[in-house]
Amino acid sequence: MRALILVDLQYDFCPGGALAVPRGDETIAIANRVMPHFSTVVVTQDWHPAEHKSFAVNNPGTKPGDIVEVNGVKQTMWPAHCVQETPGAEIHAGIDRSKVTDLFKKGTDPEIDSYSAFFDNGKKKSTGLDKYLNERWIKQVYVMGLATDYCVKWTALDAKELGFDVWVIEDGCRAVDLHPGDGDAAIEEMRAAGVHFVESGAIGA
Numbered sequence: 001m002r003a004l005i006l007v008d009l010q011y012d013f014c015p016g017g018a019l020a021v022p023r024g025d026e027t028i029a030i031a032n033r034v035m036p037h038f039s040t041v042v043v044t045q046d047w048h049p050a051e052h053k054s055f056a057v058n059n060p061g062t063k064p065g066d067i068v069e070v071n072g073v074k075q076t077m078w079p080a081h082c083v084q085e086t087p088g089a090e091i092h093a094g095i096d097r098s099k100v101t102d103l104f105k106k107g108t109d110p111e112i113d114s115y116s117a118f119f120d121n122g123k124k125k126s127t128g129l130d131k132y133l134n135e136r137w138i139k140q141v142y143v144m145g146l147a148t149d150y151c152v153k154w155t156a157l158d159a160k161e162l163g164f165d166v167w168v169i170e171d172g173c174r175a176v177d178l179h180p181g182d183g184d185a186a187i188e189e190m191r192a193a194g195v196h197f198v199e200s201g202a203i204g205a
């Protein structure tokens with residue numbers, strides 16, 4: 001059995017959003033095109049309390065892009081984004097909800113960030129996604145969404161480490177590219193870990 005994980009297809013990661021990923025909105029049509037080919041479709045939602053420690057505004061003296069240590073874990077400072085119950089945190093309305101099986105929220109603990117759909121960045125707490133997939137006899141996991149260099153990368157790497165056969169739908173991802181080349185470097189890192197890459201047009205039933 002295989003599952004599709006749609007990572008953080010939220011307004012704040014689309015052009016005009018608080019943490020806009022260039023051309024992030026182009027992933028919506030691709031998600032809709034591939035969803036019908038999966039019986040299990042998991043959507044993740046970055047869902048931060050306003051006081052989240054990944055926000056530069058909550059760490060006096062820092063600015064977005066800085067890397068600081070928060071509770072012993074290296075943390076990139078971000079503009080406030082995906083704040084719970086705000087429009088920017090909503091899943092893009094262009095996504096066909098009828099094909100979505102379940103939604104996993106992440107980043108809810110104000111003290112630690114969570115790029116991966118499986119664990120927080122300190123690998124202390126699980127979101128329950130691993131168990132969810134195992135209960136459905138899922139062996140292959142397809143990942144796409146936002147952003148290539150953060151949440152897609154860590155979701156794919158954790159899925160691989162958990163023993164799934166992992167495929168990233170490459171044209172269904174866009175990178176933040178805080179530093180030019182970050183997206184490409186993320187792809188190389190995933191490839192080196194044994195993650196496979198596929199184009200959305202090659203996904204069939």
Ligand code: VGL
Nearest residue numbers: 008046146147150151152
């Ligand atoms: C993400 C930075 C901060 C992502 C989430 O979805 O890739 N990146 N929060």
Ligand code: ZN
Nearest residue numbers: 046081082107
């Ligand atoms: Zn976030």
